[in-house]
Amino acid sequence: MISRRFSRIQTELPGPKSAAIFSAKERYVASPLTTYAPFIVKKSKGAIVEDVDGNTFLDFSGGWGCLNVGQCNTRVVAALKDQIDQYLHTDFTAVPYQPMIELSQLLCERVPGSWAKKAAFFNSGAEAVENAVKLARTYTKRKAVLVFENAFHGRTLLTMTMTHKAKPYKYGFGPFVSDVYRLPYPNLYRSAIEETDIERALLAMVDPSEVAVMVVEPIIGEGGFLVPPQWFLPAMRRLADRYGFVLAFDEIQSGIGRTGKFFAYEHFDVSPDLICVAKSLGSGLPLSGVVGKAEIMDSPVDGGIGGTYVGNPLACRAAIEVIKLFNETDLLERATHVGERIKQRFNLLKQRYDIVGDVRGLGAMMAMELVKNRETKDPAPEETTKITKEALYSGAIFPTAGLCGNVIRVLTSLVITDEQIDEGMDILAEAFEKLVG
Numbered sequence: 001m002i003s004r005r006f007s008r009i010q011t012e013l014p015g016p017k018s019a020a021i022f023s024a025k026e027r028y029v030a031s032p033l034t035t036y037a038p039f040i041v042k043k044s045k046g047a048i049v050e051d052v053d054g055n056t057f058l059d060f061s062g063g064w065g066c067l068n069v070g071q072c073n074t075r076v077v078a079a080l081k082d083q084i085d086q087y088l089h090t091d092f093t094a095v096p097y098q099p100m101i102e103l104s105q106l107l108c109e110r111v112p113g114s115w116a117k118k119a120a121f122f123n124s125g126a127e128a129v130e131n132a133v134k135l136a137r138t139y140t141k142r143k144a145v146l147v148f149e150n151a152f153h154g155r156t157l158l159t160m161t162m163t164h165k166a167k168p169y170k171y172g173f174g175p176f177v178s179d180v181y182r183l184p185y186p187n188l189y190r191s192a193i194e195e196t197d198i199e200r201a202l203l204a205m206v207d208p209s210e211v212a213v214m215v216v217e218p219i220i221g222e223g224g225f226l227v228p229p230q231w232f233l234p235a236m237r238r239l240a241d242r243y244g245f246v247l248a249f250d251e252i253q254s255g256i257g258r259t260g261k262f263f264a265y266e267h268f269d270v271s272p273d274l275i276c277v278a279k280s281l282g283s284g285l286p287l288s289g290v291v292g293k294a295e296i297m298d299s300p301v302d303g304g305i306g307g308t309y310v311g312n313p314l315a316c317r318a319a320i321e322v323i324k325l326f327n328e329t330d331l332l333e334r335a336t337h338v339g340e341r342i343k344q345r346f347n348l349l350k351q352r353y354d355i356v357g358d359v360r361g362l363g364a365m366m367a368m369e370l371v372k373n374r375e376t377k378d379p380a381p382e383e384t385t386k387i388t389k390e391a392l393y394s395g396a397i398f399p400t401a402g403l404c405g406n407v408i409r410v411l412t413s414l415v416i417t418d419e420q421i422d423e424g425m426d427i428l429a430e431a432f433e434k435l436v437g
């Protein structure tokens with residue numbers, strides 16, 4: 001029996017109030033915007049979500065990784081309230097404002113290395129990736145883009161081309177962008193590759209003198225939380241230097257402290273040219289950015305990058321508090337602790353159930369891969385869906401990931417307490433016992 005202090009399911013799911021709102025959704029909201037949770041949120045704080053029917057859930061999804069400092073963090077909310085009383089929007093290029101300049105400085109200062117850095121802000125993660133490509137193209141005066149297997153970079157025309165998973169992200173949306181080339185990404189659980197395999201694949205597809213940029217997730221996110229071996233990112237740096245292209249890290253999911261370092265790449269002996277950030281930078285406000293070498297950031301003509309809402313003052317005020325929280329508190333250590341506690345419980349599940357093929361991750365970016373058979377490693381997506389659904393209906397929200405949808409991952413806020421982690425893990429363990437025990 002789980003002792004429950006935080007999760008409470010007191011109605012059918014969806015409860016009556018949620019059900020009424022869902023019927024309006026069916027009628028008026030475009031169907032492809034499918035929803036995961038069978039309830040409508042009323043309020044949320046830290047890592048707890050309450051629905052309109054009074055049910056409460058432990059949230060390991062963190063708004064798909066946007067809430068590292070916790071839902072409605074007190075400092076973030078206070079800054080937003082203060083900003084609302086001053087001004088909401090001017091467009092920085094029409095009437096500039098201080099918060100965007102302060103945020104640029106704070107973000108640049110978080111990037112290790114003594115080289116000159118600059119930042120620019122956008123709205124979504126996809127926009128940040130698009131702009132990293134634009135910056136690299138103007139800087140190198142070349143066109144080709146290198147990406148990796150298992151990558152997810154967004155849903156715009158360019159970024160869905162760069163994304164690996166066909167369905168749902170690309171299905172029916174072609175034709176795609178030209179000059180995007182996909183390289184193998186090391187998968188320590190499934191297929192060991194070497195540096196030479198990647199260079200060989202590159203040279204077979206495109207002349208490297210035509211490559212503007214390599215965009216790589218330091219840890220693969222949507223594609224299944226793949227942590228590369230230590231050699232991988234430094235080897236990509238060497239390729240970029242050898243062939244003169246820009247090395248851009250997509251830290252949209254792995255960054256802003258999730259792995260126990262501010263940027264996930266800081267776990268490796270490497271330095272990029274550009275870094276894309278989003279998600280937890282804005283703590284729920286739509287904000288993304290590119291930060292990196294000043295000469296690359298400055299390379300387009302005036303007005304060449306931007307957009308009406310980019311670096312919106314409210315989002316910047318939220319992000320300033322987010323970075324200050326990392327500068328002033330022990331959130332990075334907390335990420336490591338949260339990850340360790342979850343990893344212990346995931347490993348117990350692995351010991352107990354053959355369906356758990358692999359437990360992996362860095363810091364609080366933790367996941368387990370489910371397989372039908374440990375020898376053949378056949379993915380187990382149906383079982384993954386059943387287990388996460390069982391946990392969800394029992395009060396804990398766990399996202400899935402992976403090209404085959406057979407990875408259970410954790411994107412919880414880092415302020416989740418030990419007791420909350422334990423209760424969530426008890427709920428997940430009960431779902432395993434019920435379905436595969």
Ligand SMILES: Cc1ncc(COP(=O)(O)O)c(C=O)c1O
Binds near residue numbers: 222250252253
């Ligand atoms: C690594 C990575 N890049 C880019 C994106 C796209 O971000 P957005 O959905 O804000 O466009 C995501 C979103 O999940 C992501 O995880």
